[in-house]
Structure formats: structure tokens, C-alpha cells
Amino acid sequence: MFFKAPNPLSPFLKEIWHWKQVDTESLPWILPSYEFELVFHLTSPPYIYPLTGEPIRLPLAHWVGPQNKRWKIVSTEKLNLISIRFQAGSPYELFKESALTYLNRFPSIENTSFSPFLKLSSLVSESETLNTEGIHKFVASLTEILESYLGEIKPIDANVSFAFHELTNATAGIYEIAKKTGISRKQLERGMKQVYGLPPGELRKMHRILAMIRNPNYYKSEKMETRFTDLAYDYGYTDQSHLIRDFKSVTGYLPKDWFKNFEKMSYFYNS
Structure with missing residues (x-):
């Protein structure tokens, strides 16, 4: 189940997920994304298996930084967790840290400069799942912690913010966006990496694909195969083959x- 962010925090928080008894065998790969998450495991945390390289054991409480790689979740136990998804760019505003620091990483909150969030760990450490009262206490504590950061917001550069919103427009071209801002493409790329962790072209590709897979109307539709040409047009692709190539790369x-196979879920466990 998921909860909307409390109203005062909605510009910074997107949603809060509570996962109960999720079988990792039913989950596909973690998808690349420009969104941050903060995850608290209520039971033994799983392993992350990258496409290449050694598996990583996740900490009990950790960040999920921007990702440009796919990962697989493996666990002998069913997953029980709380996941807090942030609005794009809001960790940069709230915590004044470069998103590049967290690119393709899952650092423990104990090893970062976010000690206030350790209070949340204590709320979930003694339970495999949370009841309604426990969830309300968790959200109330989260709200209190985040509100302590609101007095010193670091505004995102107006050109970078404008570029991000233009990139979520399917027809926007990167050169045209840079021209509108009056800064060079290199300057724009540096700013986007600092705030969102990814360069403009990569971010736009991810946004397109994530927007598709988060739309429940596309799942298990008998007419889906006949709609790919329209889908490509709707998301700003010049042809169907370009859409298929990007979709498979992500x-x-x-x-x-x-x-045909996957239902809509939190991006962190990818469906």
C-alpha cells in the first residue's frame, strides 16, 4: 500500500510505500531512475545483484540514489519495508548535497550526514510489519524531521529547474532547451548532474520510459501490441523502433x- 505525502511536504515528498510480505522472485529488475528513495527494512534486508560485478547486501536503513543501471533483488525471506520516495531534485534542495554523490549507490543512513533519520529506524526496528498506528507515528516523525530542514532550503538554479520541466515534455529538444535558458549545453549538463544525478539526454529517456510503465492503463491490454505506434508518438519518439530500443535499454x-507480465509498483522494486 502507499500513502500520499503530508501536505506541507508534498513539494519535496512524492509518496510513502509500505511493503508487506513481498516475494522477490516475483519482482523484475530495479529500473534506472532519477528519483531518490529512503528505505527502512523491517526484516532482514535483501541482496542487490547488478548486471555485472559482485552482489551487495543492503543495509537495514539506506538511501537509493539516482540509478543508471539495472539491479536484481534477491532474498530468501519475503520483503517487509517502508520506502519514502522524494520528488525529483528535492534532496538537493533539502540536504544541499550533490546527487552525483549517490549515483548508483545505496548508502546506509548511518554512514551519511543524516543522523536525524536514525530516529525512524528505532520506530521500525522491533516489528516485521507496522499497523495503522505505527504507520501514523512513522509519518509524524518523518514530517517533524523534514520540517527541520525547511528553513534553509537551497533553491535549484532556475535554468536547471526550467530544463528539467521541459525535459519531461516529450517533444522537447535538448539544444532547444539550452537555447531557451541562455546557458551552454555543457553548463546545463553540469547543473542537471548536480541536482538530479544524470545528464539531460539520459534523464529524458528515463522519464519517458518510467512514465509509460507507471501508467496502469497499459498493463495486460489485449490491444497493446497494436498501440505501439501511437505510444511512440505520444511520448515524442520519431518511430516505433526508437521507442523499443530505449525501452529495452532501460x-x-x-x-x-x-x-504483459508486470504490474505497476514502486520504482525501487520495479514494476
């Missing part, structure tokens, strides 16, 4: 196979 699947 998800590892062809669109028809993805939408």
Missing part, C-alpha cells in the same frame, strides 16, 4: 513483454 525487456 528495462531489459521489449514493451510487449513488460506490459
Whole structure:
């Protein structure tokens, strides 16, 4: 189940997920994304398996930074966790840290400069799941912690913020966006990496694909295969083959196979 962020924090928090008894065998790969998450495992945390390299054991409480790689979740136990998803760019505003520091990383909150969040760990450390009262206490404590950061917001540069919103427009071109801002493409790329962790082209590709897979209307549709040309047009692709190429590079699947098999879930565990 998921909860909307409390009203005072909605510009910075997107949603809060509570996962109960989720079987990792049913989950596909973690998808690349420009969004941060803060995750608290209520039971033994799982392992992360990258496409190449050694597996990583996740900490009990950790950040999920921007990702440009796919990962697989493996655990002998079912997952029980709380995941806090932030609005794009808000960790930079709230905590004044470069998103590049967290690129493709899952650092423990104990090893970062976010000691106030350790209070949340104590709320979930003695329970495999949380009841309604426990969730309310967790959200109230989270709200209190985040409100302590609101007095010293670091505004995102107006050009970078404008570029991000333009990039979420399917038809926007990167050169055209840079021209509108009056800064060079290199300056724009540096700013986007600082705030969102990714360069403009990569961010736009991820946004397009994430927007598709988060749309529940596309799942298990009998007419899905006949709609790919329209889907490509709707998301600003010049042709269907470009859409399929981007979709497979991000998800590892062809669109028809993805939408046939996976339900909409939190981006961190990818569906």
C-alpha cells in the first residue's frame, strides 16, 4: 500500500510505500531512475545483484540514489519495508548535497550526514510489519524531521529547474532547451548532474520510459501490441523502433513483454 505525502511536504515528498510480505522472485529488475528513495527494512534486508560485478547486501536503513543501471533483488525471506520516495531534485534542495554523490549507490543512513533519520529506524526496528498506528507515528516523525530542514532550503538554479520541466515534455529538444535558458549545453549538463544525478539526454529517456510503465492503463491490454505506434508518438519518439530500443535499454525487456507480465509498483522494486 502507499500513502500520499503530508501536505506541507508534498513539494519535496512524492509518496510513502509500505511493503508487506513481498516475494522477490516475483519482482523484475530495479529500473534506472532519477528519483531518490529512503528505505527502512523491517526484516532482514535483501541482496542487490547488478548486471555485472559482485552482489551487495543492503543495509537495514539506506538511501537509493539516482540509478543508471539495472539491479536484481534477491532474498530468501519475503520483503517487509517502508520506502519514502522524494520528488525529483528535492534532496538537493533539502540536504544541499550533490546527487552525483549517490549515483548508483545505496548508502546506509548511518554512514551519511543524516543522523536525524536514525530516529525512524528505532520506530521500525522491533516489528516485521507496522499497523495503522505505527504507520501514523512513522509519518509524524518523518514530517517533524523534514520540517527541520525547511528553513534553509537551497533553491535549484532556475535554468536547471526550467530544463528539467521541459525535459519531461516529450517533444522537447535538448539544444532547444539550452537555447531557451541562455546557458551552454555543457553548463546545463553540469547543473542537471548536480541536482538530479544524470545528464539531460539520459534523464529524458528515463522519464519517458518510467512514465509509460507507471501508467496502469497499459498493463495486460489485449490491444497493446497494436498501440505501439501511437505510444511512440505520444511520448515524442520519431518511430516505433526508437521507442523499443530505449525501452529495452532501460528495462531489459521489449514493451510487449513488460506490459504483459508486470504490474505497476514502486520504482525501487520495479514494476
